[in-house]
Amino acid sequence: MYRYVCKTMLRRLFLSKKVSYQARLFSGNFRYLEVLNNENNVAIVTMKRAPVNTLNSELLSEISSVLTNLDETKCSGMVLTSFSDKVFSSGLDFNEMYESRPATIRTLVSTILEVIIKLYGSPFPTVAVITGHAPSGGCVLSLCCEYRIMVQNFQIGLNVVKLGYSTPLSIVQLMVNTIGHRNAELALTSGRLFTTNEALRVGLIDEIAKDRASAFDKANDFLNQFKVIPPIARHFTKQSMRRALLQDVSINGKIYVEDFVSLISRPKVQELIAAYMANMKNKKKNSN
Numbered sequence: 001m002y003r004y005v006c007k008t009m010l011r012r013l014f015l016s017k018k019v020s021y022q023a024r025l026f027s028g029n030f031r032y033l034e035v036l037n038n039e040n041n042v043a044i045v046t047m048k049r050a051p052v053n054t055l056n057s058e059l060l061s062e063i064s065s066v067l068t069n070l071d072e073t074k075c076s077g078m079v080l081t082s083f084s085d086k087v088f089s090s091g092l093d094f095n096e097m098y099e100s101r102p103a104t105i106r107t108l109v110s111t112i113l114e115v116i117i118k119l120y121g122s123p124f125p126t127v128a129v130i131t132g133h134a135p136s137g138g139c140v141l142s143l144c145c146e147y148r149i150m151v152q153n154f155q156i157g158l159n160v161v162k163l164g165y166s167t168p169l170s171i172v173q174l175m176v177n178t179i180g181h182r183n184a185e186l187a188l189t190s191g192r193l194f195t196t197n198e199a200l201r202v203g204l205i206d207e208i209a210k211d212r213a214s215a216f217d218k219a220n221d222f223l224n225q226f227k228v229i230p231p232i233a234r235h236f237t238k239q240s241m242r243r244a245l246l247q248d249v250s251i252n253g254k255i256y257v258e259d260f261v262s263l264i265s266r267p268k269v270q271e272l273i274a275a276y277m278a279n280m281k282n283k284k285k286n287s288n
């Protein structure tokens with residue numbers, strides 16, 4: 001059923017633009033990802049870790065493998081999206097951060113950094129089709145893409161300070177590069193989550209779509225403009241724009257990981273994570 005829905009969407013995406021369509025499953029078996037591509041070589045990468053695409057090490061390492069694969073096969077574009085019409089991704093998995101061994105937290109954090117480097121530095125154009133809430137790690141994934149299209153009535157942002165740990169420098173830089181220094185400082189120090197409309201106003205997203213299908217149409221329009229741009233020129237220009245952050249993460253990545261592991265392991269942060277998780281469960285209980 002899920003595959004049928006994806007294929008129907010792709011058909012709409014490509015046929016509507018009078019481009020012949022040939023969806024095929026990308027090579028590789030993924031537990032939490034669906035990867036389809038068309039004969040134009042655009043890959044639709046759909047996160048499908050129910051219920052809310054929580055980013056555990058396994059999902060992140062699948063994303064990392066796909067990015068390597070798309071790079072090797074010289075794909076001409078990528079859309080990152082979610083199977084859910086309510087949540088894009090709920091961020092890093094608390095279960096791998098709460099009462100976890102340092103090695104578990106280390107794997108989680110190094111894998112997201114690996115994804116950040118590959119996605120932010122990808123040679124092909126990337127679009128996030130944000131079909132639902134995108135807090136924290138979900139927001140980070142979308143920030144690594146070149147263009148963000150978000151469906152109405154959801155929230156996006158980096159709320160990590162609310163969990164008692166500081167936002168890592170590379171993530172601060174991602175936010176600054178997107179919404180500017182002043183807006184980033186205000187948002188990050190307060191852990192602000194933006195509504196779709198607010199996110200557009202501040203530049204955190206590029207377009208609003210009324211639903212998933214129209215978000216895909218907009219993604220298609222964004223990607224189509226690059227058909228007339230020589231890929232190598234585009235890639236080098238993107239690299240120049242993104243070099244500083246990529247170099248920083250490559251050089252200091254190990255330090256960031258260790259800092260993050262020791263922050264998360266602090267008793268106070270562990271308490272806050274426990275309280276946050278309990279709060280989510282209570283909200284759910286009360287709404288049922």
Ligand SMILES: CCCC/C=C/CC(=O)SCCNC(=O)CCNC(=O)[C@H](O)C(C)(C)COP(=O)(O)OP(=O)(O)OC[C@H]1O[C@@H](n2cnc3c(N)ncnc32)[C@H](O)[C@@H]1OP(=O)(O)O
Nearest residue numbers: 051052054090091092093094095133135136137168280284
């Ligand atoms: C170098 C790294 C830099 C980046 C750092 C990132 C740090 C993080 O990403 S920490 C994670 C921060 N995430 C959040 O604060 C979001 C938490 N989740 C939510 O606010 C909500 O789940 C939602 C708004 C995304 C969706 O709400 P909805 O009502 O649809 O679903 P829920 O009932 O809340 O959730 C379903 C289910 O999933 C569990 N869950 C949600 N998020 C997480 C998570 N991040 N880790 C683990 N588990 C999570 C939630 O408890 C529910 O579980 P049960 O069904 O068992 O009750």
